[in-house]
Amino acid sequence: MAQSAPRSPIDVVRRQSPASRARIGGRVIGAAEGAALVQDITGSLEVRCQPVPVPGAWVVCEGLWDGARLIEAACHVVSVPDGPFPRPDGDFAWAHAAGGHRLRNLRGRAAVLRAIRAFFDQRAFTEVETPLAVPSPGLDLHLDALEVGGMGAPRWLGTSPEYQMKRLLAAGLPRIFQLSRCFRRGELGQRHHPEFTMLEWYRTFAGMHEIMRDTEELVAHVARALHEGATVIPAQEGLLELAPPWERLTLREAFDRYAGVSVDAALASEELFFRVLTERVEPQLGRGRPTFLTGWPASMASLARLDPHDPTVAERVEAFVDGMELSNGFSELIDAREQRARLLRDQADRAAQGKAVYPLDERFLDALAEGIPPSGGNALGVDRLLMIVLGARHIDDVVAIPPARL
Amino acid sequence: MYETSDIRKNVKLKIDGNPYVVVDFQFVKPGKGQAFTRVKMKNMITGNVLERTYKSGERLEKADMEERQMTYLYPEGEDYVFMDSQNYDQVRLSAEQLGENKFYLLDNLPVSILFYDGTPIGVTPPIFIELQVVETEPGFKGDTSGNVQKPCKLSTGLETTVPLFVNQGEWIKVDTRTGEYVERVKK
Numbered sequence: 001m002a003q004s005a006p007r008s009p010i011d012v013v014r015r016q017s018p019a020s021r022a023r024i025g026g027r028v029i030g031a032a033e034g035a036a037l038v039q040d041i042t043g044s045l046e047v048r049c050q051p052v053p054v055p056g057a058w059v060v061c062e063g064l065w066d067g068a069r070l071i072e073a074a075c076h077v078v079s080v081p082d083g084p085f086p087r088p089d090g091d092f093a094w095a096h097a098a099g100g101h102r103l104r105n106l107r108g109r110a111a112v113l114r115a116i117r118a119f120f121d122q123r124a125f126t127e128v129e130t131p132l133a134v135p136s137p138g139l140d141l142h143l144d145a146l147e148v149g150g151m152g153a154p155r156w157l158g159t160s161p162e163y164q165m166k167r168l169l170a171a172g173l174p175r176i177f178q179l180s181r182c183f184r185r186g187e188l189g190q191r192h193h194p195e196f197t198m199l200e201w202y203r204t205f206a207g208m209h210e211i212m213r214d215t216e217e218l219v220a221h222v223a224r225a226l227h228e229g230a231t232v233i234p235a236q237e238g239l240l241e242l243a244p245p246w247e248r249l250t251l252r253e254a255f256d257r258y259a260g261v262s263v264d265a266a267l268a269s270e271e272l273f274f275r276v277l278t279e280r281v282e283p284q285l286g287r288g289r290p291t292f293l294t295g296w297p298a299s300m301a302s303l304a305r306l307d308p309h310d311p312t313v314a315e316r317v318e319a320f321v322d323g324m325e326l327s328n329g330f331s332e333l334i335d336a337r338e339q340r341a342r343l344l345r346d347q348a349d350r351a352a353q354g355k356a357v358y359p360l361d362e363r364f365l366d367a368l369a370e371g372i373p374p375s376g377g378n379a380l381g382v383d384r385l386l387m388i389v390l391g392a393r394h395i396d397d398v399v400a401i402p403p404a405r406l
Numbered sequence: 407m408y409e410t411s412d413i414r415k416n417v418k419l420k421i422d423g424n425p426y427v428v429v430d431f432q433f434v435k436p437g438k439g440q441a442f443t444r445v446k447m448k449n450m451i452t453g454n455v456l457e458r459t460y461k462s463g464e465r466l467e468k469a470d471m472e473e474r475q476m477t478y479l480y481p482e483g484e485d486y487v488f489m490d491s492q493n494y495d496q497v498r499l500s501a502e503q504l505g506e507n508k509f510y511l512l513d514n515l516p517v518s519i520l521f522y523d524g525t526p527i528g529v530t531p532p533i534f535i536e537l538q539v540v541e542t543e544p545g546f547k548g549d550t551s552g553n554v555q556k557p558c559k560l561s562t563g564l565e566t567t568v569p570l571f572v573n574q575g576e577w578i579k580v581d582t583r584t585g586e587y588v589e590r591v592k593k
Contacts, residue, residue, distance in 0.1 A: 140438055142438060142439055142440055142441065143438075186411055186441070186462065187433070187435060188411070188433060189432060189433025189434070189443075190432055190433065191433075192433055271440060271461065273439075274439040275442065275459065277436060278434045278435075278436060278439075278442060279434075279444075279459070282436070300438060301438075318437070325437055328438060379437075
């Protein structure tokens with residue numbers, strides 16, 4: 001068998017005219033008397049050969065394409081499984097379960113990352129990469145970080161790249177985006193991994209309203225890239241229209257509509273508020289069409305600017321799609337003194353709850369003091385965006401290797 | 407004690423004094439908010455399903471469950487009597503506690519008995535046991551594929567289905583988890 005002849009993908013062979021020679025490379029996923037079923041990433045093909053390689057073997061087969069099968073083929077076995085195939089808990093079985101949707105999702109993931117980069121590239125954003133191990137991982141009361149040693153100074157894996165990205169605004173970049181890994185201790189479930197992919201972007205001379213427009217245009221762009229130009233895609237139930245404009249709702253309106261209790265009553269206790277938000281409100285948001293939720297209390301947005309007309313409310317916006325939180329953005333707080341005061345308050349809150357108190361990021365505060373223009377920024381969960389556009393119910397189904405399989 | 411992060415399917419919890427087994431759970435957390443774990447669980451005695459939401463970090467009591475290997479002895483009134491062959495301790499379970507498992511109790515059958523806080527609450531028979539077919543339509547000799555099944559009644563009273571080729575008086579292997587026919591056995 002000539003080793004130099006090129007291998008063709010199986011879907012290309014299927015389009016060849018019958019009675020032509022073909023050469024494929026792939027894996028034997030089934031074997032019968034005188035025939036093997038060989039699979040590559042583009043499909044599978046029956047190969048008539050003698051002897052028949054064992055299931056799981058990687059093969060290069062050359063034979064005569066008869067319009068349906070490869071016949072009179074010579075199969076060169078390049079690798080054989082050591083043990084059973086497929087292994088019950090192996091990577092092949094995991095990726096190929098239920099029709100191989102996880103394998104398709106991995107290619108969908110690559111397409112979504114490409115589409116995100118193209119979207120920001122078209123809008124003159126600069127892609128940046130900031131360090132993952134940082135001197136302060138963020139002081140949000142409900143986010144816990146993972147400490148890393150061996151870096152020559154105290155470091156934690158960031159829960160978001162926000163401080164470092166804002167420093168780049170001060171450095172002089174007007175529009176930036178980043179696709180990075182973030183780490184949050186103890187978050188594991190259907191929609192959470194302790195390590196996940198975040199998309200963050202910031203634009204100067206802008207605020208929450210520009211960020212909402214970016215968000216709806218981005219998600220529609222990603223849907224079109226994945227669904228042949230369509231923005232109407234299947235939801236968990238029914239259909240989802242992702243094209244702008246999305247619904248805009250205040251927290252007050254959302255509670256009145258879905259909670260059965262007013263937002264003021266719920267805010268009497270933080271636990272009650274989050275319980276009602278997650279149990280009654282969130283599942284109803286973004287059904288049929290995504291929803292932007294605005295009007296957050298000032299106390300729940302440590303890094304956001306307050307509404308100049310109503311200082312009890314922060315200029316913070318969360319996007320919800322199909323009952324799931326997708327992103328969280330702000331008109332950024334750019335006042336260094338106010339920011340320091342809020343972060344000190346966050347540190348005190350963490351200490352009061354017996355949680356680890358991370359340092360202030362002085363270089364971030366210096367950057368604000370040096371000055372950045374009014375800016376808007378957003379943090380969007382890429383794995384969740386994938387769940388939405390790929391129709392996955394579990395975050396495990398859209399990542400290369402879920403935490404439980406490491 | 408468990409923490410909410412220990413919750414998995416099949417974890418056994420003690421809630422209001424009763425043993426529950428987790429059948430489903432969900433981690434819920436707004437990006438900038440408090441985390442909860444929503445747990446769906448089944449009462450291991452009554453079978454009732456309960457849903458509860460716990461704050462992250464909340465501590466939950468473990469149900470003190472123990473399994474002991476015992477032997478089935480005999481029925482007595484409404485009850486069934488089992489014996490620990492190590493120390494000759496005897497325990498009783500009611501027909502209600504046994505549920506479908508009462509159809510698998512053969513004399514001297516080794517079983518495992520589930521105890522909650524020292525009280526027996528259920529039995530797990532071996533996965534496969536052999537039972538005799540006492541009632542079924544006469545077999546068709548031709549069909550040996552097993553694709554078509556007919557109803558039958560087994561020696562312990564269990565009703566299930568068998569392939570057409572199985573005759574009255576023959577013995578079959580049954581899967582006690584499903585009550586289904588596995589294969590014909592020669593006795």
